[in-house]
Amino acid sequence: MEGELPPLARPLLTNRDETTVGFADDWTPSHVKVALNLTLNAEFVPASANVRDLSSLPGAPSGCRAAVARVVALDGLIDKTALGWIREHLGVDIEDERRHGGAKPRESLWERKTADDDLAEPTYGLRKESMDRLVRTMMHREGVEPTTRLDEFHARLQALYPDWIVCHMPADALRADEEASEKPDDSLDASAGGSAGFRCDAFVANAAVHGDEYRWHVDADPSSFPDSCAWTRTYGDYVNGEPGKPLFVSAVVYANSVWDEDAWGGETHFMDVGSGVGALVCPRPGRVVLMDQDVTHRVSPPTRAANGRARYSLVYKLVFFPRAKGGAAGPDASLWERGIARAEWGPPSPIGSAAKLAAIVNAAARARRTETGAVKRDREEE
């Protein structure tokens, strides 16, 4: 199906070749409803190849590119079977959830141990055994029965992005060399984290409850990986989103079966760093959020009114590998310009710094149009 895969590419398991037909419930990509399609974090970042022509921008720094990051919130993507499997593995009991004050994280599956950073109070994360089980069945590690119940979701996710090979983030390849070689067989083990202050897993599960504190963070950026790790040795040191390079994306699946979004809180917040504005997404059952992994975000905990209920999410850490090499002409930069936003979803809404950039670009385009119009009129008058 994939032909030869790029180095470190581990495609999501699916049950079929890549097609746009044959999905459950006659699903097609057009069934996806886009609740949010955002750009933010417009900035100049270092570029290993100066792919965007900046020569027209006065004072544009060389060796840099103009970048934005993206967030999309999608309804109608994940199927019931996959959602059911995820709920089982997170211990989300639908009956329990509908009861007043039900659905606390199950102690047999969850423990308070995950923190966004060193200052944060730990919040609920899946116990190692539960996470290992989830990762092994999902990714079909040797000696483990693969689940087929995620095939449909994975195939749909892949079908949304036909120009990319949608892969699991190779967590082991992001660790400094010595650490990776200590645990050579733990390639996609959820517990594969660095002891040298850099921790990165292929999945994260969250069960947020009232009173928790979550902190602003980015999931990953390839520019912050250790120099000696396999990823950087293979793909170089670059800022996420660079044309020609694999794109780091997180997919958040909201796993509750009921959620009162007027009363219970629990939204995911996204921040445009620098401008002090942002956006939020309610954890609507079955909604999936995709974001570039370098977007600053955090969970807001459930309110008191949620009555101790947990707000569940499963985060897939992904890497999108460009399918075509781009030939002699180099990578087709428009692929990275669109990123996780499909063209038919329409132009994204820019916020903060991205809104400011959009205003400048629009003003420049207007000025060019006026200028061209004036030149044309001058010629006609001659």
Ligand SMILES: O=C(O)CCC(=O)C(=O)O
């Ligand atoms: O559950 C969410 O909304 C996001 C969770 C998150 O940011 C993470 O696990 O890294």
Ligand SMILES: [Fe+2]
């Ligand atoms: Fe995150």
